[in-house]
Amino acid sequence: MTFQDYLDIFRNRRIGAMLTLGFASGLPLALTSGTLQAWMTVEGLDIKTIGFFSLVGQAYIFKFLWAPLMDRFTPPLLGRRRGWLLVTQLGLVGSIAAMAFCPPHEALWALAALATLVAFLSASQDIVFDAYSTDVLRPSERGAGAAVKVLGYRLAMLVSGGLALYLADRVLGWPHMYLLMAALMSVGLVTLIWAPEPDVPARAPRSLEEAVVGPLRDFFGRQGAWWLLLLIVLYKLGDAFAGSLSTTFLIRGLGFDPGEVGIVNKTLGLAATIIGALFGGSLMVRLGLYRSLMLFGILQGVSNLGYWILSVTPPHLWTMGATIAVENLCGGMGTAAFVALLMTLCNRSFSATQYALLSALASIGRVYVGPTSGYMVEAWGWAPFYLGTVIAAVPGVALLWAMRNTVHRYEAQAREPAEPAVPRPA
Incomplete structure (x- = not known):
């Protein structure tokens, strides 16, 4: 395999989709964990309440419980994998944006409900993205695809973690920062338009x-x-x-x-x-x-x-x-x-x-x-x-x-x- 062959693997649409969909997959995680904890800390909430909010992340542990539904059923648009990605990403845009209108001191229970919803939709997006990458990547591309997934995911965690804290503290304030994070989820939505289907679609259960x-x-x-x-x-x-x-x-x-x-x-x-x-x-x-x-x-x-x-x-x-x-x-x-x-x-x-x-x-x-x-x-x-x-x-x-x-x-x-x-x- 020549050096040009290596470059061609990283240039194709399947690998490109791994980068931007990986970014969309990693973006919500910090918004319901470290970044949300920072917002509640700045607002002066007590440590017991902040600790209680860590429970919203349970969805990531138990996501296998509803994964069969995403194998079995196919949404009406974009096929089995991209269709579910569309559903989960639209839900994430709306729920992350809604968090901006629920300050911890004024709407704590609404914020808790929305954070739980974001975690559930994010875990569901992870399910479908992992399935999509498994289905669409050819065997020779899986190493490169896995690497680019990690790249996109880590960059998103940096954006919704360290950069988000800086923007909230120094530039935008917390509500506008959450609105910006919701807008950044559109990266995944735009990707779904050109992301390819698998060469040979697998039969659904x-x-x-x-x-x-x-x-x-x-x-x-x-x-x-x-x-x-x-x-x-x-x-x-x-x-x-x-x-x-x-x-x-x-x-x-x-x-x-x-x-x-x-x-x-x-x-x-x-x-x-x-x-x-x-x-x-x-x-x-x-x-x-x-x-x-x-x-x-x-x-x-x-x-x-x-x-x-x-x-x-x-x-x-x-x-x-x-x-x-x-x-x-x-x-x-x-x-x-x-x-x-x-x-x-x-x-x-x-x-x-x-x-x-x-x-x-x-x-x-x-x-x-x-x-x-x-x-x-x-x-x-x-x-x-x-x-x-x-x-x-x-x-x-x-x-x-x-x-x-x-x-x-x-x-x-x-x-x-x-x-x-x-x-x-x-």
Whole structure:
């Protein structure tokens, strides 16, 4: 494959749609979490009320419960995937704009209801976007597509997070900032006009029962299904452990100023993640899925040694920056390959439900390592803990090596031309 072939992959409409739809997918998240918390804090609400608002994010955890509906039913416009994206994005534009007219002190319950609605619609948009990317990207494009998805999502989080706080505080005020964020959702709506349909549309489930049971029957009917689930849990486990207490380590363990940590984490860390995802996606075109997963998985684990080095050497700003840059670079590469793996494992007829289930399973490590990490640091100290995060990466890499033939088989099947999916007569 020539260099021009690499460029052509990143230039096509399918990859372009990943960038702008990824931006639309990432934009609402901070508006119901960190940015909303900042608004309530500035307005002087008590800490219990602010903490209660964190519950609106539960929709992202339980989104697999209504994913079968989005596999089963097709809206009247733009097909099964783009149609649902149109519905969810129109709802997000309206509900985010409505939040602007509900100041926390004056309309708290209305704000809570709207924040819950935004989170629900955002989680639903994520379901359909993941399914659309699984359906529309060709196997050779999945690495690049995953990288560009990460790029769009991260840029949106920066806009609705740090930039939104600055605009609300210094330029526009909170209501007008939320109106601007609602307007920015139009990026996704404009994209839907030219975003392509899959080369071979997949058959939708014939009934709601098939939409619920079919994805499970399809996945667990495969050889090595349970080992694949274990691989999904373990692959980024070491990465999750390393990141679980990194901010606390840098501030409390090493004594860095919170401002320094914030600037390095939010700017250098974000840039390194984006570069890592794009670089990893480019390498995947050449290396293929299995070799990319193996190489990036090893790099993820080894990069955790940077935190161990920080814990046993005198703290310097440049060593902190180097550690965060390397760890996020390798983590971004691993994320690109991991997202491509999830796409490869999904049956396109049930891609909304299967991707939602697999991504929920993948989040187990990220969600539940926090309490465990705290106990480990308390018992061992920082240096042994970060050596432990390197060891925690080993089972995922070892299981990947043991399952190399299985991953190669799925990779080869994904390259085979799909047959048109025609509904069978009832």
